[in-house]
Amino acid sequence: MCTYSRVSPLAAVAVLTLMALPVLVASAQLPTYGVGRAPAAEEIAAWDLTIPPDGEGLPAGSGTVAMGKALYLERCASCHGDDGLDKKYYRLVGGRGTLATAKPVPTVGSFWQYATTLWSYMRRSKPIDEPGSFSTDQVYAVTAYLLYMNDIIGKNDVLDEKMLVRIRMLNRDGYVPDPRSDGNSSWAGAYR
Numbered sequence: 001m002c003t004y005s006r007v008s009p010l011a012a013v014a015v016l017t018l019m020a021l022p023v024l025v026a027s028a029q030l031p032t033y034g035v036g037r038a039p040a041a042e043e044i045a046a047w048d049l050t051i052p053p054d055g056e057g058l059p060a061g062s063g064t065v066a067m068g069k070a071l072y073l074e075r076c077a078s079c080h081g082d083d084g085l086d087k088k089y090y091r092l093v094g095g096r097g098t099l100a101t102a103k104p105v106p107t108v109g110s111f112w113q114y115a116t117t118l119w120s121y122m123r124r125s126k127p128i129d130e131p132g133s134f135s136t137d138q139v140y141a142v143t144a145y146l147l148y149m150n151d152i153i154g155k156n157d158v159l160d161e162k163m164l165v166r167i168r169m170l171n172r173d174g175y176v177p178d179p180r181s182d183g184n185s186s187w188a189g190a191y192r
């Protein structure tokens with residue numbers, strides 16, 4: 001009944017190897033499918049928004065805590081609460097000293113490792129209903145307000161690209177290399 005039963009195991013291995021060969025060759029060459037086109041440099045730039053921890057690529061700009069507060073109340077408070085303490089979506093303020101307890105409260109102040117990647121996250125992902133629509137100065141301002149609410153910068157500070165890279169977050173040294181991967185990423189995302 002079964003026609004494959006007559007094929008010797010050795011022959012089967014040989015056939016499978018031959019079948020796999022074009023795939024191996026193709027993947028080495030990266031296949032083309034004849035659709036689409038190469039993206040233009042400005043199209044790549046529009047998506048290439050991630051700022052690494054060292055702040056490389058941060059655009060020049062600035063924002064005050066006061067500007068950030070106005071933006072926050074308008075675009076963020078409905079979900080995170082006026083003072084960043086609303087648990088409905090994600091608490092943004094407080095939680096210091098709780099990470100190693102039975103009830104950790106991860107927030108911008110207690111948990112985030114870099115101010116630069118917070119800035120990057122604000123630029124890419126917020127406001128949640130219109131991600132990427134903030135101007136550079138608005139991103140600085142809203143980041144300033146988050147840092148101010150967490151007692152990391154002062155009320156009258158003006159956050160710009162130079163100050164941002166100098167900020168040392170409370171949990172800066174709290175991350176460990178992830179043993180499950182290549183050792184370069186941290187728990188819960190390398191860019192927090």
Ligand code: HEC
Nearest residue numbers: 072075076078079080089090092106107108126127128142
């Ligand atoms: C419609 C609801 C909503 C609005 C409005 C909103 N957020 Fe969020 N936010 C969320 C949700 C849900 C998450 C968690 C999911 C995620 O990471 O995207 C989150 C996550 C975050 C985090 C990450 C928290 C952490 O520790 O990982 C920060 C910081 C943040 N929001 C700040 C803001 C700021 C600043 C604004 C305004 C510019 C804003 N959010 C507007 C719903 C909202």
